Amino acid sequence: MKKYLATLSATALIGLAPYALAASSTDLSVTGKIIPSACTPTLSNGGVVEYGKISSKDLNQTTGTYLEKRTVMLTVNCDGLTRFALEGIDNRVGSSTLAVAFGLGKIDGTQNLGHFMVSMMSAVADGVSVLPVKSKDGQTGWEGHVFWMPGDFASVADRSDPSQPILVQDVTMELDIAPFIARADGLDLTNEVQIDGSATLEMNYL
Numbered sequence: 001m002k003k004y005l006a007t008l009s010a011t012a013l014i015g016l017a018p019y020a021l022a023a024s025s026t027d028l029s030v031t032g033k034i035i036p037s038a039c040t041p042t043l044s045n046g047g048v049v050e051y052g053k054i055s056s057k058d059l060n061q062t063t064g065t066y067l068e069k070r071t072v073m074l075t076v077n078c079d080g081l082t083r084f085a086l087e088g089i090d091n092r093v094g095s096s097t098l099a100v101a102f103g104l105g106k107i108d109g110t111q112n113l114g115h116f117m118v119s120m121m122s123a124v125a126d127g128v129s130v131l132p133v134k135s136k137d138g139q140t141g142w143e144g145h146v147f148w149m150p151g152d153f154a155s156v157a158d159r160s161d162p163s164q165p166i167l168v169q170d171v172t173m174e175l176d177i178a179p180f181i182a183r184a185d186g187l188d189l190t191n192e193v194q195i196d197g198s199a200t201l202e203m204n205y206l
């Protein structure tokens with residue numbers, strides 16, 4: 001019995017040996033950069049665009065209603081010359097009535113109230129007029145563009161070359177906010193409804 005077990009064990013080891021010898025390895029790298037400067041983004045009026053109370057009777061029944069466009073000033077102040085991009089994150093995902101816009105929240109958790117568009121208008125960096133640009137991944141495909149859509153990375157570039165964000169220290173940019181309420185005949189407006197649009201502008205260093 002002992003001899004049989006020994007033979008079996010030897011056979012098993014021989015059978016496994018080619019696979020053990022063929023084992024390979026892989027490396028894990030942790031990389032990045034620590035930059036000497038930091039940037040702080042701020043929005044005028046604390047980032048709040050208030051429309052007050054709107055009567056449901058003033059909403060269009062079959063075509064939707066555009067609310068008055070408002071302007072918010074975005075300011076970015078850096079400790080030194082920095083290349084950055086701000087990612088637009090929709091905090092009301094799944095509530096927008098337009099795929100390329102930010103949501104305004106839901107009614108009773110089921111009905112999408114509408115959406116709001118963010119447009120990047122005039123921008124100045126360190127006292128010079130610059131071009132608002134955006135990219136889908138924050139690395140490639142930079143282009144001059146007006147509309148800042150959810151998931152877009154926004155920055156500024158030299159007006160003669162929109163292909164790459166530039167090093168800047170202080171930036172101001174006008175953001176036009178344009179809300180849209182869905183057609184009223186498809187919404188339950190029997191009770192007071194909160195317009196609840198929310199987005200985060202998250203700083204990324206390039």
